[in-house]
Amino acid sequence: DAKTTQPNSMESNEEEPVHLPCNHSTISGTDYIHWYRQLPSQGPEYVIHGLTSNVNNRMASLAIAEDRKSSTLILHRATLRDAAVYYCILRVYNNNDMRFGAGTRLTVKP
Amino acid sequence: DTAVSQTPKYLVTQMGNDKSIKCEQNLGHDTMYWYKQDSKKFLKIMFSYNNKELIINETVPNRFSPKSPDKAHLNLHINSLELGDSAVYFCASSQVGGTSGGHNEQFFGPGTRLTVL
Numbered sequence: 001d002a003k004t005t006q007p008n009s010m011e012s013n014e015e016e017p018v019h020l021p022c023n024h025s026t027i028s029g030t031d032y033i034h035w036y037r038q039l040p041s042q043g044p045e046y047v048i049h050g051l052t053s054n055v056n057n058r059m060a061s062l063a064i065a066e067d068r069k070s071s072t073l074i075l076h077r078a079t080l081r082d083a084a085v086y087y088c089i090l091r092v093y094n095n096n097d098m099r100f101g102a103g104t105r106l107t108v109k110p
Numbered sequence: 111d112t113a114v115s116q117t118p119k120y121l122v123t124q125m126g127n128d129k130s131i132k133c134e135q136n137l138g139h140d141t142m143y144w145y146k147q148d149s150k151k152f153l154k155i156m157f158s159y160n161n162k163e164l165i166i167n168e169t170v171p172n173r174f175s176p177k178s179p180d181k182a183h184l185n186l187h188i189n190s191l192e193l194g195d196s197a198v199y200f201c202a203s204s205q206v207g208g209t210s211g212g213h214n215e216q217f218f219g220p221g222t223r224l225t226v227l
Contacts, residue, residue: 036216042199043114044153053115085151096141096214097166100153108196 003086009105012078020073020104022088027068030092035062035073037084038103044087045074083108113137113217116201123191123223131186131222133201141165142184143202143216144176153200159184160206188224196226 005023012018024033035047048055048062050071053064061074075082085103114135119193121127135142143166144156158166164176173189188195201219 039155041221043202043221044216045218046215049215089152091214096143096158096160096204096216098155098216102152 004090004101006086006088006100006101006104009107011107011109012075014080014108014110015077018075018082018106018108020075020086020088020106021070022072023070024088024090025069027090028092031068031090032092033062033064033068033071034089034091034098035060036087036089036100037082038087039081039084044100049091078083078106078108080108080110082106114201114203114217116199116219116222118222119161119220119221120225124227125191125193127191128187128189129224131193131199131201131224133184133186135182135201135203135217137203137205138218139198139203139205139213139217140181141204141206142181143204144180144184144186145197145202145218146170147198147200147221149197156205157186159219190224191224193226196224 032051034049036044037047038044048060050062050064063072085105087100087103117132141160143158145153147153156170159178162178175187178184198221200221202216204214206217
């Protein structure tokens with residue numbers, strides 16, 4: 001399985017943008033890049049996903065490097081509610097097998 | 111309306127007991143999962159059922175037995191509980207295939223914290 005590498009932790013100030021990096025140098029052509037987050041004492045929730053092009057939704061943006069070996073999750077204005085562990089996951093098309101790594105613990109300071 | 115629900119939320123029991131955790135989803139999904147999150151917070155998939163058929167069965171002890179009476183339910187039964195079974199167990203569901211373009215977003219329940227004494 002292709003693996004991802006993320007920093008263990010990051011800090012941000014409230015209302016500032018946050019860029020969460022993810023390296024996936026062994027990504028294959030059929031791997032989608034998914035991001036989930038886990039708020040304290042809750043189950044993980046979907047954030048965004050992409051294949052090659054950058055993606056935007058109401059929660060975040062996903063910037064994917066041209067060679068697809070890395071990606072960045074962008075929270076445009078961090079709020080205290082965005083404090084969570086963020087997981088970058090590679091998934092083969094239509095495959096329901098999802099492998100979580102250690103993720104990045106994001107702390108948002110007021 | 112709760113999309114994926116689990117009962118109980120907390121479960122405290124003695125070693126050697128048998129216990130069950132129930133999961134229900136009202137999203138009409140065809141695939142359900144069980145994950146285990148240990149004390150180090152690593153989240154690992156245990157089982158996956160598609161249309162009541164087992165499709166993923168990771169290396170978990172056979173004391174763990176998932177049971178899917180219908181597409182909307184996937185219960186987890188654990189025999190002869192051990193101290194190492196203490197963890198938070200999450201149920202999830204998704205719709206595989208269709209027009210999701212491989213998206214296959216998984217919806218997670220709130221978790222069941224199991225403590226084995």
